[in-house]
Amino acid sequence: MSTSVPDGNVAAAARSSSTTPLLRLDDVHAEVAGQPVLRGVSLDVAEGEFVAVLGHNGAGKSTLLRTVLGLVPVRGGRISLAGEDITRTATPQVVRKGVSLVPQQRGYFENLSVADNLTFGARAEGRIGLDEIYELFPILRDRRAQLVGTMSGGQRQMVAISIALMSSPRLLLLDEPSVGLQPNLVARVMEVATQVNTEYGITVVLVEQNIEKVLQVAGRVVVINQGLVQMDAPVAEVTADRIWQLL
Amino acid sequence: MDLFVQLLLNGLVAGSLYALVAVGFALIFAATRHFHIAHAAVFAAGGYFAYFLTDFLPVGPAVAAAVLLSVVLGVALVTLLYRPLERRGGAGFVLFLVSLGALIVIDNVFTVGLGAQPARLAAGSWFTTTVAIGEWSLIAGQVALIVVAFLLFGGLVTLLAKTRMGKLVQAFSANPEFVEIVGRKPQVVLVVVYALGSLLAAVAGVYVAADTGMQPGLGETFFIVSVMAVIIGGIGSITGSFVAAMLLGLLQNVLLLVMGAEWTLAAIFVLFLVLITVSPEGLAKINFRRVKASA
Amino acid sequence: MRVQTGNRLVVTVAAATAAVVVSGCGTSSSGSGGGGGAAAGGADGEGYACGADEVTIGGLWAQSGPQAAYGEWFAAGTEMAVEDINDAGGIGGETQLRLQVEDTRALPEPAVVAFQGMVSDGIQYVLSSFSSQTLALAPIAANEEVVLINGGAQSDALGEQGPFLFNTIPLLRNESVALAEKLREDGVGSAAIIYTSDDGGEAARENFEEAFTEQGGQITGVESAEFGGTDFRSQLTKLRATDPEVLVLGAFGQDSDNIISQVREIGWDVPLANTSWVAIPAVLANPAAEGLRLTTIPFEPGEDFQQEYEQKYGEAPESAFIGNYYDGVMIFAEAFEQVCESGAETVSGAALADAMREIGTFDSVYGSELTFEEGTASRPIELAVIEGGAVQPAE
Numbered sequence: 049m050s051t052s053v054p055d056g057n058v059a060a061a062a063r064s065s066s067t068t069p070l071l072r073l074d075d076v077h078a079e080v081a082g083q084p085v086l087r088g089v090s091l092d093v094a095e096g097e098f099v100a101v102l103g104h105n106g107a108g109k110s111t112l113l114r115t116v117l118g119l120v121p122v123r124g125g126r127i128s129l130a131g132e133d134i135t136r137t138a139t140p141q142v143v144r145k146g147v148s149l150v151p152q153q154r155g156y157f158e159n160l161s162v163a164d165n166l167t168f169g170a171r172a173e174g175r176i177g178l179d180e181i182y183e184l185f186p187i188l189r190d191r192r193a194q195l196v197g198t199m200s201g202g203q204r205q206m207v208a209i210s211i212a213l214m215s216s217p218r219l220l221l222l223d224e225p226s227v228g229l230q231p232n233l234v235a236r237v238m239e240v241a242t243q244v245n246t247e248y249g250i251t252v253v254l255v256e257q258n259i260e261k262v263l264q265v266a267g268r269v270v271v272i273n274q275g276l277v278q279m280d281a282p283v284a285e286v287t288a289d290r291i292w293q294l295l
Numbered sequence: 296m297d298l299f300v301q302l303l304l305n306g307l308v309a310g311s312l313y314a315l316v317a318v319g320f321a322l323i324f325a326a327t328r329h330f331h332i333a334h335a336a337v338f339a340a341g342g343y344f345a346y347f348l349t350d351f352l353p354v355g356p357a358v359a360a361a362v363l364l365s366v367v368l369g370v371a372l373v374t375l376l377y378r379p380l381e382r383r384g385g386a387g388f389v390l391f392l393v394s395l396g397a398l399i400v401i402d403n404v405f406t407v408g409l410g411a412q413p414a415r416l417a418a419g420s421w422f423t424t425t426v427a428i429g430e431w432s433l434i435a436g437q438v439a440l441i442v443v444a445f446l447l448f449g450g451l452v453t454l455l456a457k458t459r460m461g462k463l464v465q466a467f468s469a470n471p472e473f474v475e476i477v478g479r480k481p482q483v484v485l486v487v488v489y490a491l492g493s494l495l496a497a498v499a500g501v502y503v504a505a506d507t508g509m510q511p512g513l514g515e516t517f518f519i520v521s522v523m524a525v526i527i528g529g530i531g532s533i534t535g536s537f538v539a540a541m542l543l544g545l546l547q548n549v550l551l552l553v554m555g556a557e558w559t560l561a562a563i564f565v566l567f568l569v570l571i572t573v574s575p576e577g578l579a580k581i582n583f584r585r586v587k588a589s590a
Numbered sequence: 591m592r593v594q595t596g597n598r599l600v601v602t603v604a605a606a607t608a609a610v611v612v613s614g615c616g617t618s619s620s621g622s623g624g625g626g627g628a629a630a631g632g633a634d635g636e637g638y639a640c641g642a643d644e645v646t647i648g649g650l651w652a653q654s655g656p657q658a659a660y661g662e663w664f665a666a667g668t669e670m671a672v673e674d675i676n677d678a679g680g681i682g683g684e685t686q687l688r689l690q691v692e693d694t695r696a697l698p699e700p701a702v703v704a705f706q707g708m709v710s711d712g713i714q715y716v717l718s719s720f721s722s723q724t725l726a727l728a729p730i731a732a733n734e735e736v737v738l739i740n741g742g743a744q745s746d747a748l749g750e751q752g753p754f755l756f757n758t759i760p761l762l763r764n765e766s767v768a769l770a771e772k773l774r775e776d777g778v779g780s781a782a783i784i785y786t787s788d789d790g791g792e793a794a795r796e797n798f799e800e801a802f803t804e805q806g807g808q809i810t811g812v813e814s815a816e817f818g819g820t821d822f823r824s825q826l827t828k829l830r831a832t833d834p835e836v837l838v839l840g841a842f843g844q845d846s847d848n849i850i851s852q853v854r855e856i857g858w859d860v861p862l863a864n865t866s867w868v869a870i871p872a873v874l875a876n877p878a879a880e881g882l883r884l885t886t887i888p889f890e891p892g893e894d895f896q897q898e899y900e901q902k903y904g905e906a907p908e909s910a911f912i913g914n915y916y917d918g919v920m921i922f923a924e925a926f927e928q929v930c931e932s933g934a935e936t937v938s939g940a941a942l943a944d945a946m947r948e949i950g951t952f953d954s955v956y957g958s959e960l961t962f963e964e965g966t967a968s969r970p971i972e973l974a975v976i977e978g979g980a981v982q983p984a985e
Contacts, residue, residue, distance in 0.1 A: 117476065143478030151476060157466040164462055168477045211477060298831050305824040406654045413656055413844050425857045434855045507820040507848045510656055511695070548824045555814040556825055557787040 068131040070095045070219055070251050071116065077124035078115045085111040087275035088125065093219070095130075098245045098252045100266035100283075102259060104295050108275045109255040110152055113221045117149050118142045129219070146218035150225055155208030158197030162188055165196055165207055166214050174216030175248065181210045184240055202233040209237065213244060220244065222254045226261070234258070238265050259288050271295065301431045302548045308437045310544025311444035315499035317521035317540040318448060318533055319492035325468045325531035326488040330391040333372055335514030336401035337493045340365040341500025342509030343405045346414035354419055362497045369493025372397060373485050398514075406511045413508030422505055440502045447495055448537050454491075455533065464488055468531065520560075523567050529576060637714050637938035640930035645681075645937075646688040647922060648708040648716035650701050650723065651742070653693035656818050656844035657720060659870045660742055660911060664719055665691065666903055667741070667915030674898075681923045682930065696843075698726035709734045714939040717918050721745030721789035722817075728755045736939040737946070739921070741914025744867065745789040746797065749966050754943055757966040758914040758921070762790065765865040765885045765971055766797035769838070772973040772984075773863060773883070774805040778836050781863075782810045782829040784849060785840025788817040794840030794865065810834040815841070815849070822849050823856055830858045836883075842867040847876055854878040866910065869981050879976050886974045886981060889913050890957045908981070914967075916955045921946060 069092040078086040085108045093099050103109045114120045116127060118139040127135045134142055148169075149155075156165050166178060166188075182189040185206045191199065196207050205225060212220060222241060226234040242265050244250045256262045262269065269286050271279040271294045278294045279286070320334050344361035352360065376397060377390055385393070405414075422436035433441075455461035467474045467484040474481055499517070503509055521536075524543050528535025543563060550559040638645040649668055652661040672687045680686045690713070692704035701723040708716055709730075716731070718724045719742035728751035731738040738755045740748055744762035748755065773781065781802055785791040791814075799809050810832035813825035826849070829837065837853060837860045839846050846868050853860065862882040869886070873879050889910035891899075899907040907913075925945040929937045946962065954960040960967050973984045 119472065119475070139475040140478045140480050143476065149476050151473070154470055155473065155476070157469045157473065159465055159469045160462060164466075167459075168462075168466060168479070215478065298828060301827045302824050305821070305827065308823075309821060423851070423855050425855065432857055503820060508844065510818070510844075511654055512818075513820070551813075551824050551828060555787075556816060556819075557814045560816075 072128045075125040098267045100262040101255045101270045103272035107272045148212035148217035149221040150212045152223040156196045163192040169211035169214030171215045176216045219251045306545035306548035310541035311441045314540035315495045317524040317536045319495035321525045321536035323492040333394045333397040335518035336398045337369045338496040338500040339514040341497030342504030345501045346416045365497030366493045369489045373489045413510045415508035416504040418505035637936045644686045648713045649691040651719040652696040655695035657696035663909045663911040664915045667912035671916040671919030696720040737942045739918040745793040762793045767801040768971040769885045770801035780808040780834045781836045782834035783812045783838045786817040787814045791840045839864040847872045850878045882976045913955045
């Protein structure tokens with residue numbers, strides 16, 4: 049449980065507090081294609097937080113999200129969700145416990161219509177339904193019968209985020225949702241992420257490259273490098289320059 | 296002209312047979328990317344089981360039980376063989392070799408277990424009753440085959456397009472990992488596609504057993520033509536595979552007008568090689584996709 | 591439901607599959623002679639030892655697949671001869687005979703593999719069958735100097751395969767010519783031919799076509815079909831349009847059975863004709879075969895043989911194939927004895943072949959004598975008809 053990372057006071061403080069964090073990673077190790085990618089990541093995310101994870105390509109950001117979801121097997125350490133151990137839980141079960149991932153690529157079924165895609169995300173008991181989604185992204189209502197594969201990149205990304213939201217998750221994991229989008233769409237995506245965090249109380253973990261944008265929306269910033277947490281601090285305590293130094 | 300129409304009819308029969316095997320394989324391949332050559336064994340199993348079971352049951356129940364057993368065989372192959380193999384990292388060519396091994400073993404088990412003679416299913420006299428179609432004719436068994444092939448194909452397309460399960464299969468074909476990410480179990484899809492694919496192949500096997508008898512090695516012959524149909528039809532396209540299989544059957548028979556039977560299959564192979572050289576995506580890229588999308 | 595990637599893999603794998611399947615990976619083989627590579631007696635390559643306790647001969651025929659019906663007769667005739675020799679104390683009263691059989695499914699590739707195995711086990715005498723298979727084996731037999739006996743295949747090419755192949759069955763030329771002549775005698779003016787594209791089927795077509803036209807008959811149409819195929823209806827439909835008086839089948843085994851059924855299924859009532867190889871149980875039991883005319887080689891074994899056979903196999907020995915293989919084994923015993931009596935210590939394949947030529951005429955279980963004319967048995971041929979599920983002499 050001990051942490052040797054610099055700037056780790058916030059995480060340590062969170063751990064020592066009496067409330068159980070929604071997500072806890074404890075010395076998590078993981079490999080991709082035989083190469084170690086996560087080398088002992090410890091991280092707590094409290095209910096309702098908006099955490100941004102920064103790091104350059106190959107630092108292990110995507111792997112971190114995929115490991116939480118069970119898509120990458122854990123080689124060491126422990127992951128728990130609201131106190132419950134999910135280290136070895138299969139992906140579909142993790143999803144049913146309230147974790148949604150918007151993957152970096154193809155977070156949709158291109159051979160199905162928008163409506164069919166959204167149905168795949170839906171949970172009967174959820175607070176978020178088609179109406180809420182169409183309110184967030186009105187264009188999807190008009191395009192609901194269209195095959196996702198025939199839509200523009202930005203529209204597809206809206207579909208991907210919508211599918212993840214349709215399950216009314218407790219924890220939303222966003223893997224670089226703004227990659228390849230036009231600036232106005234990037235702004236819209238960040239807006240939606242903030243909106244679901246504040247309006248629906250959904251905890252958000254956002255993996256991003258865009259430091260400026262992150263500092264505008266996140267409450268806490270985590271920097272990962274070489275598979276280790278290099279910094280974990282409230283957004284108020286960090287500057288873009290400080291982050292650049294760690295990358 | 297007389298002859299041409301009769302050859303077309305015969306081609307429709309051959310095409311229906313290829314289509315049943317091809318569509319089953321296309322469905323399985325599209326969803327799983329498994330080169331399931333043991334599909335040929337499932338085809339043979341349909342015929343052999345039906346032949347074997349008629350010793351104990353009337354023809355109808357025997358055929359139903361045989362198709363069911365073949366479905367169980369197909370599902371068993373994926374759940375007990377391919378899936379554990381994939382979990383240990385085996386894929387692509389390794390999986391193909393395992394499937395080939397399964398094919399050889401199953402073929403030999405049938406040969407040893409059911410004797411050397413061709414397994415001829417006694418379907419009853421209705422099967423060989425001549426059905427006149429204008430001045431042309433087929434036997435009732437052939438008519439039944441064509442009807443069943445079209446019905447099963449139509450049913451499958453409807454199932455895929457209209458039902459939740461069908462959409463899950465389509466979703467899995469496009470993006471298997473994302474199916475897990477939205478919280479669905481991929482095992483369900485594997486069982487469904489193998490069950491449906493095996494059902495189609497088994498029906499074809501039962502017909503062959505009733506018509507001329509099931510023999511060792513026959514499954515492989517049908518499988519090769521069917522894989523050609525799947526490639527021509529555009530890999531993964533159910534409708535494309537069906538249409539291509541029908542065309543192959545028709546072509547194989549109509550070509551008899553201009554060449555001997557020993558050359559027709561060779562001619563089709565040559566055409567096929569030319570086609571995949573020119574258009575590796577198959578013939579179907581444009582047309583059948585639209586049909587599928589609107590289905 | 592379309593997938594954009596993975597094409598190349600499928601194409602490659604499909605090609606690999608085709609190659610594997612074509613090369614006959616599904617071969618099953620089983621030896622009925624049990625284990626032990628006992629060619630017994632002789633040093634490798636030199637042959638059997640005279641006075642050995644046991645010598646092994648080989649049998650290569652279909653135990654499975656569409657031609658397995660013939661395999662059963664070949665096996666029965668061979669096994670009975672082996673048993674008769676062993677019950678009488680063995681060859682020369684001292685050498686027991688052992689039979690090693692491999693399943694070839696009547697296909698050349700598995701036959702060649704099995705044959706080479708037998709040769710390396712020191713076997714000098716192998717009973718074979720089926721035209722394609724035997725023609726593939728003949729050059730290897732000549733090269734290895736191993737005697738090859740054929741009692742089942744009738745392709746004419748089998749008559750010209752050198753000094754190590756002996757046919758205990760008359761060749762197709764003789765039967766097809768006889769069929770053509772007898773049909774012309776019956777006043778048949780025109781015929782169509784459907785044949786399978788194996789050596790046997792092609793020889794049947796060629797011989798019949800030539801003899802029939804020579805006799806003034808007219809061939810209205812000729813169609814080929816896949817050997818071991820399943821659907822012959824399109825070819826039959828084509829031939830039907832040529833309106834022949836008789837349809838001649840250049841096909842045997844299950845192919846002939848399927849063709850006969852399918853002729854009637856397309857509603858064609860043309861009279862059928864074929865040579866003796868058509869008379870397998872499945873065809874005799876097929877109502878569609880009623881009235882089919884065929885040539886036969888009269889096989890009239892003695893009472894003792896009939897009784898022994900019926901006791902062992904529960905049916906009368908009706909096929910001449912049984913006799914051809916029985917004779918094949920008996921000829922081996924006689925030749926083996928002759929070589930040893932001449933003072934040799936070992937019996938090589940070459941010595942056996944020489945002895946067979948020297949003896950020339952053997953007693954046959956047919957109830958007549960068998961004389962090799964340039965390696966091929968000459969026997970009488972008659973015309974018969976299938977009636978009431980049995981082969982009956984034609985009027």
